[in-house]
Amino acid sequence: MPKKLSVPEIRVTSSEQQGLFAQAADPITPLKEIDMNGATLMELEDIVKAAHQSFQSHLGDALQAGLIAGKALLTAKQQFTYNRQTGGFRGWLERIEVSKSTAYRYIELATNEPIVSQAGTLSEAMERLAQHRAEQRALKAGEEQVEVKKRRVTLKLSNERDQKLESIAKSRGGDVSALIKEIVEQWLANEQDS
Structure with a gap:
């Protein structure tokens, strides 16, 4: 005798179903709404991991994922003091399997959000950051020439x-x-x- 397929008792409207599909397709959406200042270190770890995974797998918007990871890393970094046994913030990065260079790239995105938020892609944001750094160096060099x-x-x-x-x-x-x-x-x- 063939098995009957079970039909769920609770039905979902098409708009609710679209919302569920959109949320499943964009894992960054729930991360955007988290208050990172009130988050525990464990919650920040989960945020960084989720944003980092989304960034690496290109499932979500890489620039948004990088900004979110950067904000969480900045908040987490404030909770650390260096400890020879655990390595402090850098030791924590190793434990959550995020390289130091990647973490500081995320942090740079977050600290320069007004500059990079106008970019459409991560590569455009990185270009804007490089241009900003070059302008800052030129300004500093100009100040040094005035001193001379x-x-x-x-x-x-x-x-x-x-x-x-x-x-x-x-x-x-x-x-x-x-x-x-x-x-x-x-x-x-x-x-x-x-």
């Missing part, structure tokens, strides 16, 4: 002239350095005009 251009000058003045400078600076409510700077700037401006 500053000059220190030692003036050897007679006591009489030194006292005269001090008295003029005092009458103007400043110091000798500011007065000399003002005099040099006025002289340079006059030289440019002529």
